[in-house]
Amino acid sequence: MTEQSSILVTLSASAVRSGTILLFPTLGEIITERSGVINLGIEGMMIIGALFGFITGNLTHSPYIGFLVGMLAGGLTSLIHAFISITLRGNQIVSGLALTIFGLGLTNFFGQDWINKKFTIPVSSIAIPGLSKIPVIGPVLFNQDIFVYFSYILVVFMWFVLFKTRTGIHLRALGENAQAAGAMGVEVNKSRYWWTFFGGLMAGAGGAYLTLVYAPFWLDGITAGRGWIAVALVIFAMWNPLYAVIGAYLFGGIDSVQFQLQASGTTIPSSLLNMQPYLMTFIVVIAATIVLRKRHIGTPRELGIPYSREEK
Amino acid sequence: MKRILSIVVLLCFASAIIFAGGQKEQKKEQKLKVAFIYVGPHNDGGWSQSHDNGRLYLQKQIPGIETTYSENVPEGAPAEKVMRDYANQGYNIIFATSFGFMDPMLKVAKDYPNIVFEHCSGYKTAKNMGTYFGRMYQPDYLAGLAAGFMTKTNYIGFVAPFSTPEVVREINAFTIGARETNPKAEVHVIWTNSWFDPVKEANAANTLLANNADIIASGVDSPAALQAAEKQGKYGIGYDSDMSSFAPKAVLTSRIWHWGVYYTKAVKEVQAGTWKSSQYWGSMKDGIVSLAPFGPMVPDNVKQYVEKKQKQILDGTFDPFMGPVYDQSGALKVKKGEQLSDTDKLNIQWFVQGVVGSIPKSGS
The missing domain is CATH 3.40.50.2300 (Response regulator)
Known part of the structure; x- marks a missing residue:
């Protein structure tokens, strides 16, 4: 292997890890939005998952228990949004934004004693026998840590549930036409609660992965806006878990690409290179919108609309 | 008799009032x-x-x-x-x-x-x-000396925030130090264009490490870049405060601020009534900046060399920007026997020889 291509492989592998921070919340939000609830509070749920996952990991000396508690913390936070937007039928956009501010404030308060502390237990990579020997793909995809493998399984599982099972039909019906779903016998509000909770679990997972594995320390505002990129990735993925993988790794790797250009001494201004993720977001949203228009798929038709049985 | 008594009483009152007032005034002044x-x-x-x-x-x-x-x-x-x-x-x-x-x-x-x-x-x-x-560039230079000794690949990475003159000056001084102890060393710069984004900083460090860097110098606030270096068994150089607790196996040393030195000086001047508006740019000698203790991986001969240079900086016989200083293109910027002026240091927007990377046109 030449030096250039070996750098590429190393960087791609780190793009996968960096993309995993985004992949979890994106997957969660896809499901939440499919059920007709839009939750813009990903950033808030992520950082709550990041802090409580980190604290638990430190107290139990287990990254795995930390990860689970981080997920749960994100899930519990999402219930605030569920209560406001499903039970009270409040404005989901406002509630989601409030959730982000709440999450940042809460973690600022409870994180005080943890600032500058680190999580020292390393989560090592596991090479999957056979698969990790495949050139390029092997070291990039199959020599990762257990949380990355967990995200692979989730992607396939979620795609399967969403498109191949009865549960998936009901879930999609919730977002397309809640009245019809109700007529089919789906308990609309109860189901939406569950799917919103699931979105919270996933956002918490993304945050916990960040503070337990990727950047294992605690500082205020450590998610630094990654929850918002996940919101954009949902559109990029056209509400399909499989496409979410591509989007997450693309955005995970975009830093590395522009940093690589800088490190090799290119003369393109770095401020321009640093705009890439945001330019990409624009391009992606525009392109996705055009594709969606043509194919009439994607955005759940009743996204953000509260359900009530009396309204006909 | 009555008159005398009333005068005494009055005097007592008056003195009490004056005394109390005086005490109040004094207290106000002190606090x-x-x-x-x-x-x-x-x-x-x-x-x-x-x-x-x-x-x-x-x-x-x-x-x-x-x-x-x-x-x-x-x-x-x-x-x-x-x-x-x-x-x-x-x-x-x-x-x-x-x-x-x-x-x-x-x-x-x-x-x-x-x-x-x-x-x-x-x-x-x-x-x-x-x-x-x-004058953080003084500890930067000393850290560079150590980095030049310690690198085996001659590829040193520098994770930098924005291209303000302060940061450019730091990278330059660091590079001058690294090249002094290792003329083959190159300092590769990556701008994150943010003051705080741990994921980005880790990504920047990982990119440099993938390119064969074996030391990562951090010019950003979070320890993410140093931790990334430690994870791969490489070295790092911290910033702001002693970062060794975050990555004890990686951190060679850190460049640290001691603002309290200036705060005490300024407040004492205000108390004494001697404070005057000025542009203070304190040095290692003043104690406002320093180099943190070296990590255990740094050998004694390196420590001794750095300490020797530190002494010269402290007694004012040496400055990192003493000529000859060349820029990236190899052009002579500071002649031998001369020194970059404070004004030039404060406005610096060019890289010295040995830095690989470019300065974005508009800083911050």
Whole structure:
């Protein structure tokens, strides 16, 4: 292997890890939005998952228990949004934004004693026998840590549930036409609660992965806006878990690409290179919108609309 | 008799009033009130925390004063409001610790001529407003010396925030040091274009490591880049405060701020009535900047070399920007026997020879 291509492989592998921070919340939000609830509070749920996952990991000396508690913390936070937007039928956009501010404030308060502390237990990579020997793909995809493998399984599982099972039909019906779903016998509000909770679990997972594995320390505002990129990735993925993988790794790797250009001494201004993720977001949203228009798929038709049985 | 008694009583009253008044006045004079304004949380582990450590140091050095702080103050109009609040509450000295507080402070300073204003890292002054900063390039140079010794691949990475003259100066001094002990060493710069984004900083470090870097110097506030280096068994050089607790196996040393030294000096001057608006740029000799203790992986001969150079900096016989200094293209910028002036240092926007990377046209 030449030096250039070996750098590429190393960087791609780190793009996968960096993309995993985004992949979890994106997957969660896809499901939440499919059920007709839009939750813009990903950033808030992520950082709550990041802090409580980190604290638990430190107290139990287990990254795995930390990860689970981080997920749960994100899930519990999402219930605030569920209560406001499903039970009270409040404005989901406002509630989601409030959730982000709440999450940042809460973690600022409870994180005080943890600032500058680190999580020292390393989560090592596991090479999957056979698969990790495949050139390029092997070291990039199959020599990762257990949380990355967990995200692979989730992607396939979620795609399967969403498109191949009865549960998936009901879930999609919730977002397309809640009245019809109700007529089919789906308990609309109860189901939406569950799917919103699931979105919270996933956002918490993304945050916990960040503070337990990727950047294992605690500082205020450590998610630094990654929850918002996940919101954009949902559109990029056209509400399909499989496409979410591509989007997450693309955005995970975009830093590395522009940093690589800088490190090799290119003369393109770095401020321009640093705009890439945001330019990409624009391009992606525009392109996705055009594709969606043509194919009439994607955005759940009743996204953000509260359900009530009396309204006909 | 009656008259004498009444006079005595009156005198007693009068003296009591005068005495009490005097005491009150004295108390007021003693209790100097000092306010600090931070752009981030007071315990951010980086820039703002280094200033808050300075505040605590000041409090310890001069126990009679009252200090307070406002954290997470956005630059611009909100900062102006915070400063006005402090001014109206009778604070005597206000320290603003971020570049973006400069213009708001200048505005407020004009309206409160009896209050002392001090702005960190800026260049605008008034009769009652001074600036202060430290010559971090001196510890940068010393850290560079160590890095030059320690690198085996001759590829040193530098994770930098914005291309302000301060940061460019740091990279230059660091590179001059690295090249002095290792003429083959190259310092590769990656700009994250953000003051705080741990994931980005880790990504930048990982990119440099993938390109064969074996030392990562951090110019950013979070320890993410250093941890990334440790994970791969490589070295790092910290910034702001001693970062060795974050990555004990990786951190060779750190370049640290000691703002308390200046805070104590300024407050003492105000108390003595000798304070005058100035542009303070403190050095290692003043104690405002320093190099943290070396990690256990640094061999003695390296330590000795760095200590020798440190002594020369401290006694003023050496400056990292003494000629000859060449720029990236190889052009001679500072002739032998000459030295870069403070004005040139403060405005520097070119890289020295040995730096690989470019300076974005518009900094920050």
